[in-house]
Amino acid sequence: MLLIDKLRIKDGLTDTEKRIADYILQHLAEIPSLNVETIAKHTYTSHSSVIRLAKKMGYDGFKNFRFGIAEMAHSQMFHPAFVDANFPFASTDPTEDILKKMADLTISTIHKTRAQMNNAIMEQAAETIEKAQRVFLFALGDSQIRARSFQNKLVKINKYLIVADEYGDDAWNAANLCPNDCAIFITYRGKNAQYQKILKHLTSIGVPSIVITGNPKAKISKLANLAIVASHDELDFLKVGTFSSQVAFEYILDALFALMYAKEYQKNIVELRRKQQLLEQGILSEYPREE
Structure with a gap:
């Protein structure tokens, strides 16, 4: 399972670790340049909580965890716009938007599948x-x-x-x-x-x-x-x-x-x-x- 999915699903995480995961998902572009202290401060948690989350995500420490986040953030930047796989379009969407969303969903699905x-x-x-x-x-x-x-x-x-x-x-x-x-x-x-x-x-x-x-x-x-x-x-x-x-x-x-x-x-x-x-x-x- 991809790192971004593990952070979203939060399977087996404590409430504290879930808060850290949410912070990471909301600040993907910033996380690669931050350290443990900064993340702990902004999530009102401790250094050990951040390290525990890193290990639960499959990394041996924060440094490698941060590298994983950096790769994920870079990938997100060059991926098509996020589209809800269950409801990719709305009744109010014009034809152009529906076509764009279906294309984005198809492309992002293939990229995500390849990554796994x-x-x-x-x-x-x-x-x-x-x-x-x-x-x-x-x-x-x-x-x-x-x-x-x-x-x-x-x-x-x-x-x-x-x-x-x-x-x-x-x-x-x-x-x-x-x-x-x-x-x-x-x-x-x-x-x-x-x-x-x-x-x-x-x-x-x-x-x-x-x-x-x-x-x-x-x-x-x-x-x-x-x-x-x-x-x-x-x-x-x-x-x-x-x-x-x-x-x-x-x-x-x-x-x-x-x-x-x-x-x-x-x-x-x-x-x-x-x-x-x-x-x-x-x-x-x-x-x-x-x-």
């Missing part, structure tokens, strides 16, 4: 999918649309993905999975009880699994071999749409496809040209040439 990505985990996930004989993707609702998009891309590199939840066959597909297959789960909340059951079963028989979620505390993540977490400020139900989460999922899946494609880049380019010629000029073309 672990390169090693992404590489392992791409390799797991590439090695699998069959790929089963479990996803519902809007996330299943992202699954369809990923399925369409994989066809381009001769990899075929099965949408496991289609026609309500998730349990049957789970029962058919083998250790040489791979299972991918996309769930923003990460609270799907059926997915947890399926993952426990897959773990027991040695099927590689990947979870893509927006919940850093999701139990489902601990059941999988690999977890890709993209945490955003999107509520479970009270929202206009699943804009932020779906942009994040689409970006993650696109990135996985790109990693797979790049691994066999020259081979894929050669195959692309061969198939393109077949589709445009060969027997599979829409308007084949007369003999």
Whole structure:
């Protein structure tokens, strides 16, 4: 989870530490040049309270904590304007503002998702999918649309993905999975009880699994071999749409496809040209040439 999210969520912080966190969020541009004494003075707290907050945020001391804040402040300066992921526009907004806000939300979502990505985990996930004989993707609702998009891309590199939840066959597909297959789960909340059951079963028989979620505390993540977490400020139900989460999922899946494609880049380019010629000029073309 990003530092700015930890400070906003304030999970596990005391009232004193919450006051310090609020002060930092309200004075991002100033904090990097301040010391412990100044922060303690303005928040009516003590030096030890500031140090404790730094350690709870994952830093060994205030100096590194301040560096983290400096990076966060710099990032905020160059990010698009903040947009509420749940209600990104209002009824009174003119067309120009709505278009700008949706663009800002999309851009900031991708930047934030990228900042949370672990390169090693992404590489392992791409390799797991590439090695699998069959790929089963479990996803519902809007996330299943992202699954369809990923399925369409994989066809381009001769990899075929099965949408496991289609026609309500998730349990049957789970029962058919083998250790040489791979299972991918996309769930923003990460609270799907059926997915947890399926993952426990897959773990027991040695099927590689990947979870893509927006919940850093999701139990489902601990059941999988690999977890890709993209945490955003999107509520479970009270929202206009699943804009932020779906942009994040689409970006993650696109990135996985790109990693797979790049691994066999020259081979894929050669195959692309061969198939393109077949589709445009060969027997599979829409308007084949007369003999």
